[in-house]
Amino acid sequence: MTTSHHRFLILGAGPTGLGAALRLLELGESDFLLIEAQAGAGGLAASFLDEQGFTWDLGGHVQFSHYRAFDRYMDLALGHEGWIEHQRESWVWIRDRFVPYPLQYNLHRLPPEERWQCVEGLLSIAGHEPAAQPIPATARDFDEWMLATFGQGIADVFLRPYNFKVWAYPPDMMNATWIGERVALPDLRTVLKSLCLGEDNLSWGPNNRFRFPKRGGTGAIWTSLAGRIPDAHLRFGDAVAALDTSQHILTTASGNRFGYDQLISTLPLDRLALLIGDPELVAQTARLKYSSVHVIGIGLRGQPPESLRTKCWMYFPEDNCPFYRVTVFSNYSPENTPDPGVTWSLMAEVSESPCKAVDASRVLDDVVQGLLATRLIANPADILSRWYRRLEHGYPTPSVDRDSILEQVLPALETRHIYSRGRFGAWKYEVSNQDHAMMQGVEIIERLVNGREELTLNRAELVNGRYNEDPYPEWGRG
Structure with a gap:
C-alpha cells in the first residue's frame, strides 16, 4: 500500500479533472495527483470501439465552444487537422415527417390544424386575445415558462411531450433558471414569415457549426490531453473507497491512502456525500434529481x-x-x-x-x-x-429545488476543503457541456492558486451569452 500527501487531489479524468490538472501544470504546480476509477480518460465523454469495429460515444456529443481557452485545448489535443467541420442539421420527427429544428420556425411543415393551433397560442400570449396573460417575470417552473413563452399550442404539440422524453420528469418539477441559450425563443415575425413563405429555418443555435474528431470519437480528445500529463500525476483504474474529511485522507479500492490539502471532486454530488458519510449532506444531496x-x-x-x-x-x-x-x-x-x-x-x-x-x-x-x-x-x-x-x-435535472440545495451543499463542502465541480459535481445543466466542464476545472485552479473568480460556475448567463476570450494574460506560462 502507498501513503502519500499532495497539495491538490483531483478525482475524475473527465473534462473537468483534466482541465484542472492541465492548468496546474501550466501554472508550474507539480504537487498534485489525479485519480480515475476507469482504465482511461474521458468520463462521460469517453468513446468505445465495439467488437465489429464501430466507434461509439456515450451520447450525442459535439464540439462547440464558448471559450477561446477551450478551443486552444482542443487544438492542443488533435491539432488543426484532426477535425471534421460540420454545419448543424437538427430535425424533429413528428406526425410522420421531418420538421427542421426549432419547430416554431418551421410550422409550415406541420398538418394545417396544428399549424393554426401553434400560431393561435403564440398570438394569445402576444396580446391579440382578450384572455392573454403577461409573461411572468419569474416562472415558478419550466411548464409555466413554456406556456408563457410559447403558448398552449406549441407546448402541447411538441414541448411537453419532448421534454418529458428527454428529462424523464414532468416539466412542472423543473425550474426555469437553466434555459438561457438552450431553448430557441419564439419571434412572432420569424414564425409568421416562415409559415407564409413556406421557408425552412435551420440556422438557430449556439452550435450551428461544430467540429468532431476524424478518428476515435469524442474520447480521442480526452485521451490525447491525458497523455500530456506526466504519469507521476495520474492514477487510473483505482476507485475511491473512503474519504475522511477530518483527516484529509482518501482511501482507494486498492487500499492506498492519499492525503491532501485541497480536494477537487468531479464525482456526482450524491455519491460524494455518501463517501463523506455526513447524514445532513446525504439527506440534502438525495433530494437532487x-x-x-x-x-x-x-x-x-x-x-x-x-x-x-x-x-x-x-x-x-x-x-x-x-x-x-x-x-x-x-x-x-x-x-x-x-x-x-x-x-x-x-x-x-x-x-x-x-x-x-x-x-x-x-x-x-x-x-x-x-x-x-x-x-x-x-x-x-x-x-x-x-x-x-x-x-x-x-x-443533472434542474429541479425546482435544485438551486436552494446547491446553495447549501457546495459551500458546506468548501468548509472541508472540497471543491465539487463538473457535470454532476456542480449539478448545473446550464454549464455542463464539455467546454463548460473543462473550464470549471481550469477556473477552480485559478481560484485556489491565484484568487480569481469562477465565472462558469457562478455566472452562467454571462459565459453563455458571449464568446469568452482568454481570461488570463499570462496564459500558458509554466
Whole structure:
C-alpha cells in the first residue's frame, strides 16, 4: 500500500479533472495527483470501439465552444487537422415527417390544424386575445415558462411531450433558471414569415457549426490531453473507497491512502456525500434529481438513406419510439464505422427516472422497433452491431429545488476543503457541456492558486451569452 500527501487531489479524468490538472501544470504546480476509477480518460465523454469495429460515444456529443481557452485545448489535443467541420442539421420527427429544428420556425411543415393551433397560442400570449396573460417575470417552473413563452399550442404539440422524453420528469418539477441559450425563443415575425413563405429555418443555435474528431470519437480528445500529463500525476483504474474529511485522507479500492490539502471532486454530488458519510449532506444531496440514459449504437451495412444523408441528429417527441434523440453518428465521421462508405451507424438515447421506467432487458429490441417505426432503418437484417451502455448519472435535472440545495451543499463542502465541480459535481445543466466542464476545472485552479473568480460556475448567463476570450494574460506560462 502507498501513503502519500499532495497539495491538490483531483478525482475524475473527465473534462473537468483534466482541465484542472492541465492548468496546474501550466501554472508550474507539480504537487498534485489525479485519480480515475476507469482504465482511461474521458468520463462521460469517453468513446468505445465495439467488437465489429464501430466507434461509439456515450451520447450525442459535439464540439462547440464558448471559450477561446477551450478551443486552444482542443487544438492542443488533435491539432488543426484532426477535425471534421460540420454545419448543424437538427430535425424533429413528428406526425410522420421531418420538421427542421426549432419547430416554431418551421410550422409550415406541420398538418394545417396544428399549424393554426401553434400560431393561435403564440398570438394569445402576444396580446391579440382578450384572455392573454403577461409573461411572468419569474416562472415558478419550466411548464409555466413554456406556456408563457410559447403558448398552449406549441407546448402541447411538441414541448411537453419532448421534454418529458428527454428529462424523464414532468416539466412542472423543473425550474426555469437553466434555459438561457438552450431553448430557441419564439419571434412572432420569424414564425409568421416562415409559415407564409413556406421557408425552412435551420440556422438557430449556439452550435450551428461544430467540429468532431476524424478518428476515435469524442474520447480521442480526452485521451490525447491525458497523455500530456506526466504519469507521476495520474492514477487510473483505482476507485475511491473512503474519504475522511477530518483527516484529509482518501482511501482507494486498492487500499492506498492519499492525503491532501485541497480536494477537487468531479464525482456526482450524491455519491460524494455518501463517501463523506455526513447524514445532513446525504439527506440534502438525495433530494437532487437526475435521469439515467440508455445509449444504444446500431451499426449497419450499406449507406444512410437520402433522408438522413446530411442530418446530424433528430428529436422524437412521440410515443411510437422509446428514444428522445438519434444521432447519425457515421455522418460525424466516416471513421466511426469499420468500413467507411460500406457501413454506417445510428446512436439512440433513452431516458429513465423514477417518473419514467425503462425495461433494460427490452430496450435494445424496443429501440430497433422504434427505428423501424420512424423509418430510420428499413430492414433489421442490415444491422451488424448492437452496442449498449446504461449511464446511471446521465442528465443533472434542474429541479425546482435544485438551486436552494446547491446553495447549501457546495459551500458546506468548501468548509472541508472540497471543491465539487463538473457535470454532476456542480449539478448545473446550464454549464455542463464539455467546454463548460473543462473550464470549471481550469477556473477552480485559478481560484485556489491565484484568487480569481469562477465565472462558469457562478455566472452562467454571462459565459453563455458571449464568446469568452482568454481570461488570463499570462496564459500558458509554466
